[in-house]
Every structure is written in structure tokens, then in C-alpha cells.
Amino acid sequence: MQKIEHIGIAVKDLSVSIPLFEAMLNTLCYKTEIVEGEKVKTAFFKSGETKIELLESQSIDGVIAKYIEKRGEGMHHIAFAVENIEAEMKRLSEAGFHLLNAVPKIGADNKLVCFLHPKDTNGVLIELCQAIEK
DSSP states (O other): OOEEEEEEEEESOHHHHHHHHHHHHTSOOOEEEEEGGGTEEEEEEEETTEEEEEEEESSTTSHHHHHHHHHOSEEEEEEEEOSOHHHHHHHHHHTTOOBSSSSOEEETTTEEEEEEOGGGTTTOOEEEEEEOOO
16 A cells, blocks of 8 residues: 545535535635445545545435444545555455455546455555556
8 A cells, every 4th residue: 555545534415514624624625526336426625645535425325325324424434545456455355354345446536446344444444546547
């Protein structure tokens, strides 16, 4: 793993949360995007080297809606940049970590992603991210 790529935060309403984070971070949201496969709308911020991704469910049965219903708004995941997601998935699987998807899938911000089950990572959902070459 190369570095923390971003921190994901589950929110109920981006129209409320975007201005809040713009004021707090003193920077504008630079990108919003809908990830159809996850039924989620995202908003990205960058402060120095740190990226923050806000996640709003686009469906009452979406994973973010279920997360917020169970735990409330707050930190959802930490994403790590990897150079080769398939090799990293293989390494982690062989080390005993449970992957939440068997193959990388398309995520937000032009990334291939895979998640590790939080039961293996002290309760923290971990996302692996590899930039998709254009």
C-alpha cells in the first residue's frame, strides 16, 4: 500500500454536508459523482495531501443508507492507494483477510476498488484503490 488515498464519510444529505466541509476545510468541493453500482453520490475535497470523500445514498436500500441507519453519519472507510490492486488483493487474501468483492470494481474518482471486511481490520472498513489508466 502506497498511502492513504482518501477518507470516506457517510452523510445523509450532500446539500447540507458540502457547505459544512467547505467551511471547515476552507476549500471548495472539487468534484461530485454518482457511482451507479453502489447507489451512492460522492463529493470530494482536498486539503493538502488529504482527500475527503463524502458519501450520500441514492437509494433507501443502498449500503450507505443502511450504514447510516445502523451507525449514524460519520467515518465510513479509509482508502489506501495501491499500484496493482489484483496483486494486493491476492496478497491480502493469502494473508487471511476477507475481501468483500472477488474482483476489483469501478469506484468513484476513476478508480478500481476492493474492500476488506472490517471483521479482519479491527472494525475499520478498508478500501484498496488503483487509478484507472486513461
